[in-house]
Amino acid sequence: MNNRRLEKYVKAFKKGDEDTFDHIYEATRADVYYTIYYVVKDVQLSEDLMQDTYLKMIEHLERYEGRGKFRAWIKTIAKRTALNAIKQRQKETPSDQTAEYTSESAQLEKKAYTQELLEVLGEEEKEIVIRHAVLNETHKTIAEALDKPLGTITWKYKRALEKMRKEGGEQDA
Secondary structure (H helix, E strand, C coil): CCHHHHHHHHHHHHCCCHHHHHHHHHHHHHHHHHHHHHHHCCHHHHHHHHHHHHHHHHHCHHHCCCCCCHHHHHHHHHHHHHHHHHHHHHHCCCCCCHHHHHHHHHHHHHHHHHHHHHHCCCHHHHHHHHHHHHCCCCHHHHHHHHCCCHHHHHHHHHHHHHHHHHHHCCCCC
């Protein structure tokens, strides 16, 4: 979506047209996700912080001046949200969380394993995999966003999956 159309949706949303939020979200979700992900390097936390980002965007929308820079504005909110989350995690002191750890340990191990697999990929491959597998974007949408041919995106996605399978010890089926 071009910036002009996005700005129209933002103006309409500011005036109370709640139906335009879906358009704003679809136009900005990948930018917001990757802004957060590059700070926190955690898929699940990134998804959680996306919600916080959009809530803050709604809460502070009256401050946005509408100069065609909405994507930059919401990415700034996303980055600050991610940085604050990291600071908060650093401040938290460990307490008696053994029961909580036991119930979440399998989930954490799975997340860590996924993070390990993603680390074998280059930044562009990682972005393609996350956009397709996590954000459910089509290869065509990814190709347009990255300004690459569709065939290149499809090939890079397949190659990235092969790298991840190899790292995980899986053989091609």
